[in-house]
Amino acid sequence: MINLEVPKKFEQLVDQAHQAAAEFFRPNSRKYDHAEHTYPKELDMLAALLDGLSASGGGAGASGVRADTSKEKGNRNGSNLSLLLGTIEMCWGDVGLLLTMPRQGLGNAAIASVANDEQLERYKGKWAAMAITEPDTGSDSGAIRTTAVKDGDYYVLNGEKIFVTSGERADCVVVWATLDRSLGKAAIKSFVVDRGTPGFELVRLEHKLGIRASDTAHFRLENVRVHKDNLLGSPEVSAEQGFAGVMQTFDNTRPLVAAMAVGVARAALEETRRILSEAGVEIDYDRPANTQSAAAATFLQLEADWEAAYLLSLEAAWMADNRKPNSLQASMAKAKAGRSGSDVTLRCVELAGSVGYSENSLLEKWARDSKILDIFEGTQQIQQLIVARRLLNKSSADLK
Numbered sequence: 001m002i003n004l005e006v007p008k009k010f011e012q013l014v015d016q017a018h019q020a021a022a023e024f025f026r027p028n029s030r031k032y033d034h035a036e037h038t039y040p041k042e043l044d045m046l047a048a049l050l051d052g053l054s055a056s057g058g059g060a061g062a063s064g065v066r067a068d069t070s071k072e073k074g075n076r077n078g079s080n081l082s083l084l085l086g087t088i089e090m091c092w093g094d095v096g097l098l099l100t101m102p103r104q105g106l107g108n109a110a111i112a113s114v115a116n117d118e119q120l121e122r123y124k125g126k127w128a129a130m131a132i133t134e135p136d137t138g139s140d141s142g143a144i145r146t147t148a149v150k151d152g153d154y155y156v157l158n159g160e161k162i163f164v165t166s167g168e169r170a171d172c173v174v175v176w177a178t179l180d181r182s183l184g185k186a187a188i189k190s191f192v193v194d195r196g197t198p199g200f201e202l203v204r205l206e207h208k209l210g211i212r213a214s215d216t217a218h219f220r221l222e223n224v225r226v227h228k229d230n231l232l233g234s235p236e237v238s239a240e241q242g243f244a245g246v247m248q249t250f251d252n253t254r255p256l257v258a259a260m261a262v263g264v265a266r267a268a269l270e271e272t273r274r275i276l277s278e279a280g281v282e283i284d285y286d287r288p289a290n291t292q293s294a295a296a297a298t299f300l301q302l303e304a305d306w307e308a309a310y311l312l313s314l315e316a317a318w319m320a321d322n323r324k325p326n327s328l329q330a331s332m333a334k335a336k337a338g339r340s341g342s343d344v345t346l347r348c349v350e351l352a353g354s355v356g357y358s359e360n361s362l363l364e365k366w367a368r369d370s371k372i373l374d375i376f377e378g379t380q381q382i383q384q385l386i387v388a389r390r391l392l393n394k395s396s397a398d399l400k
Contacts, residue, residue: 004311004314006085007077007081009077010077010081010082010085013082013085013086014085014086014089017085017086017089017090018089018092020046020089020090020093021089021090021091021092021093021094022093024042024045024046024093024097025090025093025094025097025098026092026093026094026362028040028042028094028097029093029094029096029097029213029362029365030359030362030365032094032096032097032212032213033096033212033213033365034212035212036207036208036212036213037205037215039100039169039215040097040100040213043097043100043101043102044102046101047101047102047103075318075322076321076322077318077321078321078322079321080252080255080317080318080320080321081314081317081318081321083256083259083317084255084256084259084313084314084317085259087256087259087260087263088259088260088262088263088266088310089263090263091259091260091261091262091263091264091267092263092264092266092267093267094213094369095211095260095263095264095369095370095373096210096211096212096213096214096369097213097214098260099165099166099211099213099214100166100169100213100214100215102127102169103125103126103127103128104127105127105128105129105130105165105166105170106128106129106130106165106174106253106377107127107128107129107130107170107172107173107174107192108126108127108128109130109252109253109256110128110130110174110190110232111123111128111174111192111232113252114190114232114233115232118229119192119229119230119232123172123192126171126172127166127169127170127171127172128170128171128172128173128174128192129164129165129166129167129169129170129172129173129174129217130164130165130173130174131161131164131167131173131174131175131176131219132144132161132176133161133162133163133164134146134159134160134161134162135160135162138379139378139379139381139382141176141188142184142185142188142396144159144176144177144178144188145159145178145181146158146159146160146161146175146176146177146178146221147159147177147178147179147181148177148178148179148189148191148226149179150179150228151225153227153228154225154226154227154228155177155191155225155226155227155228155230155231156223156224156225156226157175157177157191157193157199157221157223157224157225157226158221158222158223158224159177159220159221160203160218160219160220160221161173161175161218161219161221162206162218162219163206163216163218163376164216164217164218164219165214165215165216165376166214166215166217167202167215167216167217167218167219168202168205168215168217169215170195171194171195172192172193172194172195173192173193173195173200173219174190174191174192174193174232175190175191175192175193175221176188176189176190177189177190177191179237180237183237186237186238187237189231189232189233189235190231190232190233191226191230191231191232192226192230192232193221193224193226193230197224197225197226198224198225199221199222199223199224199225200219200221200224201219201220201221201222202217202218202219203217203218203219203220204217204218205217205218206218208372209368209371209372210365210368210369210370210371210372211369211372250330250377250378251320251325251326251327251330252320252330253377254316254330254331254333254334254377254378254383255313255316255317255320255326255329255330255333255334257334257337257338257373257376257377258309258312258313258316258333258334258336258337258338259313259317259337260341260373261309261337261338261340261341261342261370261373261374262306262309262310262313262337262341264341264345264366264369264370264373265306265309265337265340265341265344265345265370266306267362267366268344268345268348268363268366268367268370269299269302269303269306269344269348271348271352271361271362271363272299272348272351272352272356272363273299275351275352275355275356275361276295276296276299276351281293281295281296282296283296283299283300284296285300289301295351298347298351299351302343302344302347302348305340305343305344306340306344308336308340309333309336309337309340309341310337312329312332312333312336312337313333313337315329315333316329316330316332316333327386327390328386328387328390328391331378331383331386331387331390332383332387334377334378334383335380335383335384335387337373338373338374338375338380338383339374339380341370341373341374342367342370342371342373342374344370345363345366345367345369345370346367348363348366348367349363349364349367385399385400
């Protein structure tokens with residue numbers, strides 16, 4: 001295995017994140033899996049810690065993805081890598097609880113990435129969710145039907161949004177809408193809509209296979225008036241910059257979703273190793289896998305698969321810190337980690353047998369939780385399509 005050392009300046013961050021995961025997330029994991037839609041009030045005690053870590057450029061939060069314009073020379077290990085390392089540790093504890101941490105939502109990442117200084121100050125300390133998916137628009141974000149019509153100093157939003165993570169609990173929601181459907185992706189903009197805005201209705205909360213500690217909301221927008229100052233980025237429609245501006249957020253957050261899968265899979269591997277050891281199964285790194293027991297050989301294969309996902313995730317975050325275009329690497333990391341996380345956790349359930357399928361162990365829960373990490377923020381199939389387009393230098397029109 002390739003064991004890369006954690007940069008020294010992040011060691012304390014990683015230790016703190018792991019401690020929070022071990023002392024709160026892991027012990028409460030099963031409790032809030034059973035109590036779906038119940039807000040974990042204990043999270044409030046950790047929120048201040050995460051806010052502090054994020055403010056210092058660390059933690060597992062979403063405030064560290066703003067574009068870096070510094071002139072620092074040489075290789076950098078910065079906020080994106082620190083966020084990724086913290087996310088891995090926290091999701092080793094529980095991915096659902098991390099997803100419902102106050103002020104750590106995907107909407108916060110969008111605001112941190114593209115908001116102007118006034119918007120950053122206005123929404124400082126707010127919890128922001130992200131609303132992209134619609135009943136008729138899933139993986140193809142460019143086909144969004146929610147409209148935003150200019151009316152003086154306001155935009156009037158109409159449409160529906162589904163699968164909004166932390167939608168009920170957040171203070172505001174970043175809503176993707178189109179200024180003109182005939183102009184395609186270039187006309188898509190994001191608007192910060194405060195909860196309580198007239199016409200912004202919570203329709204229902206979803207019941208889910210996994211990540212049950214995190215609420216997932218369905219919203220309807222009927223003539224929702226949003227001030228022009230709540231539009232993130234430029235109001236101008238540009239065929240070259242329009243959709244790229246909103247999608248830029250994903251180049252930073254897709255590696256974080258990959259990190260979630262890496263963290264959950266690591267937890268499953270560690271627990272499986274313990275179970276196998278107690279059963280007398282020896283895992284020998286100095287012998288070829290095909291000369292060992294079937295269980296040991298399978299475990300070694302899963303661990304190698306996990307490591308590939310881990311290294312790809314590190315690469316994507318490092319590139320973002322060093323101001324290198326990382327759209328390809330972000331999608332590669334998300335595709336690999338999403339699939340590997342699901343494969344690893346399911347195979348760990350199999351290796352553990354009846355123990356893995358029982359609620360006395362968290363293995364079955366991790367197998368359920370990991371599946372969404374291969375789906376949201378760009379499905380496995382969409383990530384593979386993005387990677388193919390990048391490698392073959394094809395446009396979305398050329399390769400569908």
